[in-house]
Amino acid sequence: MLAPKKGKPSGGRIDHFYDASDEAELGDSRDDPADLRGDRDDTVKDQIRRLSYDEAERDNSQYVDLRTHFSLDKVAELEGKWYHSDASLQWLKRFIYEMKGTRMPQNSWCEPLSLRLGQAANSWCRQLPKKTQQRWSLLSEAWLGWDRSQFDQPARTRYYSRRRNENQPICDFLIRLNEYARTDKIKYEKGGADAADHVQQFLLNCGDDGIMDLLYPLQLPDIQRVEPIIIKKILGEKRKKQRDRLVASRVGESCATMVLSA
Known part of the structure; x- marks a missing residue:
């Protein structure tokens, strides 16, 4: 059994969770609490499923709030580990x-x-159904089931295979493509050897003919020049829709007034 860390009051079983978590990222579960370790042949996915299953979840009254403050600083941001199955698990x-x-x-x-x-994992999470985002059992299963085999491909093959998903916001696709480029060591930022090609890659795979017609003739040299133009276009379209709704509302009110006064 691990001794409680100095300078920290012993909290019984909770202390064991902290000690175990120090080793979890390295995949070493020797110091996990005995009831969480399971069989030696368990995979990390098996361990996660067991840890995520809790009969007490059926009755929230069984939970006792032992800590009123939880610091997220204890868990490092996921960042690039999202793309690697073992590290993400x-x-x-x-x-x-x-x-x-x-x-x-x-x-x-x-x-x-x-x-x-991190940015890429958050983008993946936002595309899940709302119910999945709000229920841990569904969210953890979605995490375990997400196919990362594509990331075993050579870096540039992965990058050039990216396509915008159906109904995916174009800004979200741009963020994801930048993240893919960064992860796959594509030199896409201003002055990089792949900067202009990265712009072309975005335009050819964004699936938006309006954006393509607007930006392709400009032959922009880097993606940072693309972003403000897209945002301006999106805001312009949003304002136009608001004006159209306002005009339609006023026309409707005018017609109603004419009918009442007739």
């Missing part, structure tokens, strides 16, 4: 250890999780 395992120590209902773990995700 170890990260999730550590996160679960920390949340177990709070005694919070499991569905309350979803929001803290979203706050520690």
